[in-house]
Amino acid sequence: MRIAMPHMGNLYIPFKALFQRLDIDFVVPPLNNQRTLSLGVRYSPEGMCIPFKLTLGNLIEAAELGADTLIMPGGSGICRLGYYARIQEQILHDLGYNVEMVQVGVSQRKLVGILALVKRLSNNAPWLKIISAFRFGLSKLNALDRVEQAVQKMRPVEQTGGAANQLYGQAVAAIDQADDDAALRKAEAEYIGRLHRLDKKASVRPLVVGVIGEFYVVLEPFSNLDVEVELGKLGVEVRRTTFISGWTRFSLFLNPLGVNEKDRLHKAARPYLKRDVGGEGWESVGEKVLHAGHYDGLIHLAPFTCMPEIVAQNIMSRTREDIPVLTILCDEQITKTGMLTRLEAFVDLLGRRRRAKQLVGAGCE
Amino acid sequence: MVKIGIPRALLYYQYYPMWKSFFENLGAEVVVSPPTTQAALASGSSRVVADTCLPVKAFLGHVLALADECDYIFIPAIRSMKPKIYTCSKFLGLPDMTRAVIPGCPPILDIDIDMSKSKRKLYQAIYRLGRHFTWGPFKVRRAAVAAWQAYLDYRRMMSSQRLTSVEAIDRLSGPPAIVPVRRAGSHAVERQPEQPPPRMTIAVIGHPYIFYDELISHRIKQRLEQAGCRVLTPQMLTGDELEAATARLVGRAYWTYEEEVVGAGEHYLTGGVDGVIGLMTFGCGPDSLMMDVLKRRAAAAAAPFMSLTVEEHTSDAGIITRLEAFIDMIMIRRRARRAPQTCA
Ligand code: SF4
Ligand code: SF4
Numbered sequence: 024m025r026i027a028m029p030h031m032g033n034l035y036i037p038f039k040a041l042f043q044r045l046d047i048d049f050v051v052p053p054l055n056n057q058r059t060l061s062l063g064v065r066y067s068p069e070g071m072c073i074p075f076k077l078t079l080g081n082l083i084e085a086a087e088l089g090a091d092t093l094i095m096p097g098g099s100g101i102c103r104l105g106y107y108a109r110i111q112e113q114i115l116h117d118l119g120y121n122v123e124m125v126q127v128g129v130s131q132r133k134l135v136g137i138l139a140l141v142k143r144l145s146n147n148a149p150w151l152k153i154i155s156a157f158r159f160g161l162s163k164l165n166a167l168d169r170v171e172q173a174v175q176k177m178r179p180v181e182q183t184g185g186a187a188n189q190l191y192g193q194a195v196a197a198i199d200q201a202d203d204d205a206a207l208r209k210a211e212a213e214y215i216g217r218l219h220r221l222d223k224k225a226s227v228r229p230l231v232v233g234v235i236g237e238f239y240v241v242l243e244p245f246s247n248l249d250v251e252v253e254l255g256k257l258g259v260e261v262r263r264t265t266f267i268s269g270w271t272r273f274s275l276f277l278n279p280l281g282v283n284e285k286d287r288l289h290k291a292a293r294p295y296l297k298r299d300v301g302g303e304g305w306e307s308v309g310e311k312v313l314h315a316g317h318y319d320g321l322i323h324l325a326p327f328t329c330m331p332e333i334v335a336q337n338i339m340s341r342t343r344e345d346i347p348v349l350t351i352l353c354d355e356q357i358t359k360t361g362m363l364t365r366l367e368a369f370v371d372l373l374g375r376r377r378r379a380k381q382l383v384g385a386g387c388e
Numbered sequence: 389m390v391k392i393g394i395p396r397a398l399l400y401y402q403y404y405p406m407w408k409s410f411f412e413n414l415g416a417e418v419v420v421s422p423p424t425t426q427a428a429l430a431s432g433s434s435r436v437v438a439d440t441c442l443p444v445k446a447f448l449g450h451v452l453a454l455a456d457e458c459d460y461i462f463i464p465a466i467r468s469m470k471p472k473i474y475t476c477s478k479f480l481g482l483p484d485m486t487r488a489v490i491p492g493c494p495p496i497l498d499i500d501i502d503m504s505k506s507k508r509k510l511y512q513a514i515y516r517l518g519r520h521f522t523w524g525p526f527k528v529r530r531a532a533v534a535a536w537q538a539y540l541d542y543r544r545m546m547s548s549q550r551l552t553s554v555e556a557i558d559r560l561s562g563p564p565a566i567v568p569v570r571r572a573g574s575h576a577v578e579r580q581p582e583q584p585p586p587r588m589t590i591a592v593i594g595h596p597y598i599f600y601d602e603l604i605s606h607r608i609k610q611r612l613e614q615a616g617c618r619v620l621t622p623q624m625l626t627g628d629e630l631e632a633a634t635a636r637l638v639g640r641a642y643w644t645y646e647e648e649v650v651g652a653g654e655h656y657l658t659g660g661v662d663g664v665i666g667l668m669t670f671g672c673g674p675d676s677l678m679m680d681v682l683k684r685r686a687a688a689a690a691a692p693f694m695s696l697t698v699e700e701h702t703s704d705a706g707i708i709t710r711l712e713a714f715i716d717m718i719m720i721r722r723r724a725r726r727a728p729q730t731c732a
Contacts, residue, residue: 103676333439334484338485
């Protein structure tokens, strides 16, 4: 049995750690690239959203590497995502790959579901071993996200263009290679330290932009053409609420206890959208209302034809809270040049708005 | 009398008799927007981002048509009609989205329907809706019971007499009160008494609100009938038939319309008709998946299947060409199948 799963950001690193500790044969398909995309596009039904296409591409590339057991998220009431595995399995079978799809529930009873799955895949390893491997995976996940947050802060203010990103790449590799807690802690501390010590430009107060929208396109840089890196190059500081570690912390451990990190967003959205519409639609509206006061602008990432985000987009454009929003529809059609032109124009606009506000502020004194 | 506006779009085709009975039993008057016009569609479309699906744009056009004609507009937020089978996001967001994009809209009566939750929650939601009209819980209860009965009668009528939604609505309640009265009665189906027996039977699969909207569907039903085809729809099957066929092909339904699309498609693909047409609108999320299931199924069964995607700029001519080609293809297959027998 050889196991694989599709990519989403650096998620493969914690999973690799988990499976390696349990001596499970886990293969990592190539990171998202042009070939992944074309494979996914070629074999996907027309009109599917980009997460489907890219994950299908990953699964095909994993099957090519001999994977026969593929992990996909599943569940009910989670938009098209809950239907992905059914169709992808069909497509893979039609292509002649003899693979089995195992679905892990991401809508209900998540922690129990994931642990039970790991237990099955590990050929009934003792629980103690599973829990310890699981914990180690989570530590890697948390370390990765903390490093990424440091990178987000440094990108707009670094003296040498690309320095933060370069360190980020090294940090990810070091975290991937760490094979015990001590090594992991050391890698994290070292790279966060080095990031903080990078030469900074003299006293800039960068524009602050929130990146919001659908979970997958926010977290998978390939699908959004590295929008965060590009914003960094334009001297913009990126903030985002969505991190995988945040998701796991809350949805695995705290939601069952009745703590919901999204309550804040839902409450903010309620005057305009009273109910969950699947995906991240409700949260997108909430983020706009909540951040209107203290961010300079928002980048709203949505897969093309994404139903929840279309609802959100229609409502967001009508809220009283006012903040410029640039919606970027992610699919195989967007090009880097097209996106850069729009980003530059947007950042220009934000700069002008900030200067205008400062002038008004100064005039009042 | 309080006037409740019901847009002739989306869930109208499935639930109008139920809603009408409910509101009338509570002493309200019900008005329905006229059939979709190009102008209504354009006005709805102008309010939302381009990627919004056609049926939702049409829905907003209907709300705009009703805006000055009623005191309330009824827009339910439906999460699930059966436990753990959920609707598309756009249905859920409908009341809020309408409120956002049509600021001058009359107050919206919304009700959360989620059959995955407890019965008590549902009763509470119904009572909350009824309270706009009466304080008496028994009156609301009576209206709800009558409404449910009206719905069952309507369903039974369609499956036992093989009627379409539009035909059944007309028979049950007479043509609905339309505001403003334009082409009164034009949508009433006139049955020709004597027609030659149909050349072939074709099932058209898809969401009822696409199929029955003559503008969105480009009158596909009438066109097929004119070409001598008998047309069958998902609504002509009973709930049990739909469920059984769905189970056969994909197991448990995932989407609210899955039984109407995948279930009915499977039912008709495996017999009883000469061809199946899958009708969907561009940009429909659930259909992008469900039509794919049917396409694969049809290919495996070597059954005649055509998927037809309509969008705002689809022309009648385009549809006619596709329909003709499909009918021709069926005729050719039929002849090919007969040919060996004549040779023998
Ligand atoms: S939320 Fe959007 S991207 Fe995700 S499955 Fe639904 S439509 Fe696709
Ligand atoms: S199911 Fe399809 S057509 Fe219906 S509202 Fe959703 S996206 Fe639009």
